[in-house]
Amino acid sequence: MPKKHRVRIRIVSEQEQGQTIQEFQGERIDKDSHIYIRYEENLTDTPLTGEAAKTMTTLKLGSDTIKLIRHGAIQSEQSFRVGSRLPGFYRSPFVQLQLSQMTSRLQIDMQDVAGTVEWAYELFAHEESTGHFKVSLTIQEDPDHESE
Template identity: 25%
Template sequence: MESAKGLPVAVLMNTTIRDSGRKDTTEIKAEGLLFQKGASVFLRFQEPDEEAGKTVQTIKIKNEEMSVIRKGAVTMNQRFIQGAETEGMYHSPYGPMEMITKTKEVYYNWNSTSKTGKLRLRYNLRLQGGNAGDYDMRVTIREVSEHS
């Protein structure tokens, strides 16, 4: 994997939220960059234009820990540590909200032969003290060659 400028990748993110018997799935398709700094891997992409404006998302992976950093219309910096509970803040146009996550699974794999990667994050989320559901985020990453 290139480390200096990053590897151009296609990103497909599916997030399923289960809450009180309801199930909701969202899908994001984007182009981004995958790069490595030391022992950490970073995936950065711009979320598709929302009504609220642009948000850049960076996912940092290191061992059994993942951080999701969002900057723009929505701002968030949340650490996910497998088996642990972590606190963070979520800032939207509607104001700040306290986030508490209990992380069940952090998984990342890059196959340098097929130039594809998989990322999975499963956690329970509480916003402002209330249960917001169980989240299952699955990301597929595929290298985009300059000739395709």
């Protein structure tokens, strides 16, 4: 039976244009040899609906890989492994892109419930580089919610 914990997630994304910081409440699920971090993103005022659209984001952490899966208003998959250029995709109501990521750094440091996940990569859309990115996740147990 998978172990579930309520967590708080802080994401710091860096690229050439600057830094973005986001915070979410979500859950950590320990299943088999993987750790899953899940949270819901609310995209504000989409042009199609004029209201917030929701996307469920799941990070699947392995010993040396990360898979980022998004379902909802945005559909995407990206995989990261140091030294590998792995395929992915991004779909929204306005655009569809074939992506690939060349990962230069990946560090997963998870303890009981808390931990950090950091990675750096070059993103390619249709074989053209769109920039270099660094992502850092800090995961903490959510003291306001009990674990299952």
